[in-house]
Amino acid sequence: MIEARKITKFFPVINPQGLAEGITAVLSVSLKVEEGEFVAVVGPTGCGKSTFLEIMAGLQAPTEGEVYIDGKLVLEPLPSTRKEIEIYQRKYRFLSPIANDLWRDIPKSDIAMIFQDYAVFPWMTALENVFFTLTLRRVPKGERSYLARKYLNLVGLSGAENKYPSQLSGGMRQRVALARALSVEPKIILMDEPFAAVDALAREKLNEDLLSIWQSMKKTIVFVTHDINEALYLADRVVVFSPQPGTVRNIIPVNLPRPRKRASREIGELRERIWQIYQYDATGEIIDYVI
Amino acid sequence: MDRKLTYETKGLNLVLKELSAFFTGIAKNNFTVEFFTVFVPIIILWEALPRLGVVPPTLVPPPSVVAETFWDLLVNHDLIGHVGISLLRFFLGLAVAIVTAIPIGILMGWNMFLRRHALPLFQILAPIPSPAWVPITIILLGIGLPMQVFLVFLGVFYPVLFDTYQGVKDTDPRYIASARVFGASELTLIKRVYLPNALSFIVMGVKIGIALGLVMLIVSEMVGAHSGIGWLLVESKDFFRIDRMVACMLTLGFIGWFLIEVMKYIEIKLALWKVGR
């Protein structure tokens, strides 16, 4: 179970005039994701979805708020007063709080993440990429090769195992990232627009595969996407973010039985509702009764 | 017994294969038609001008004379021995510099805490031109192998150090993040993320280091040695043997060029993933 409590993230930036400014990427977002739940997050570009996901993964410390995964605090929030800052700096003098152990490979929590820009290692072949994460999770040596091939097959990359990412297309790279995340069989998967770079047909196929993996292995998934249809097709709940600073604008439950039909009337209605929220946020124009 | 033999032949075959690939690569990339259209006229001019008396042959020895001198050095003056001792000094210095600079560079690039402590020191020391170290080195270490090795080391150390540091520091944070989510320890990060990312930077640093190391080798041999190519050069000056000097200079040029070619080959072998596209 993931529990995010009032997450706020503030980035100090220098504006073009050379003055210090700041932007609030995420503002007081609370979200509870139950065990085995599939939650989609949608929102306009730049609203802080990726930032929120990275905070949940423990890759960025929130400015305020806490994330608990299975009751365990992921990262303490950044200090705010001068005194706190001093203590914090002393505490993390040698290793950054985001680092894992110095010598042993231990993840902070049993999660895997797929990044928006894939972040597969260009110096490893597709197979070596998957192999690497399996090694990190201490999968016994004998099983690694089998598992790596199995998951590369699953995402449709058989035959490209020994290619380097630079020799793969964007969509194929994304699949390597997918295989890498699935192969370690984590309890929780955080996905940041994982299918943005594949064509519509392949995307539908990957959606099906993801659903069957989710259903058979009972994983908890948080899925960020730009595609409202995809969100409604996949998720139990759709979290709608507002434009910057990102807050939870609305949470829309999708109580439709699976397998769902993409073109069904119910999905159409829900899509219309989310569109109107977007429209209202963008122009301030009320088209119909919203919320 | 049988098995050992096959292993040996296998190993030998592999070495032969790599060597032939290396030399074919050199030949293909360097000795092109375009190269010869520049090279041949230069040689002809060089031979013709002194012979026709356009320039004094005592000051500009033509290539045929240089070749003769080279042969003479080889047969009568133990050129091989001098090259050998120079290379020994050079490789000792190079090896010491590489095994110290790369780990220090990695540590500084990886960790902010260590960087803050170590980097300023190196940034103050590095701008001192390496030849400026010669007098103090001679006084402290005396004339001999330690002094020559130390001076070569000084030439190689900083470029390798700073390039390694830069390559490690500039690792895309996305790669680090993606390894960390899966639980990578800092040690694993260094071995599997920072180092492969920095590899081409390191090779570049070593290339620059080789060039500067050769400079320091010659400087150290000119002022503090009784053997080696640098010493041969100075001695030729004392006897006003311009032909010998030219032969020595060409030998040095060849050594430097060859080492850089070796580094290029190593780079391709190590960073295969970059060649892909």
Ligand SMILES: Nc1ncnc2c1ncn2[C@@H]1O[C@H](COP(=O)(O)OP(=O)(O)OP(=O)(O)O)[C@@H](O)[C@H]1O
């Ligand atoms: N390290 C950073 N420093 C300064 N600003 C940042 C940083 N990271 C993100 N931001 C800002 O925070 C905001 C949210 O960024 P984020 O990447 O989370 O958006 P997003 O919702 O994922 O957008 P998209 O849908 O385009 O992926 C953006 O305005 C971005 O400019």
Ligand SMILES: [Mg+2]
């Ligand atoms: Mg994003």
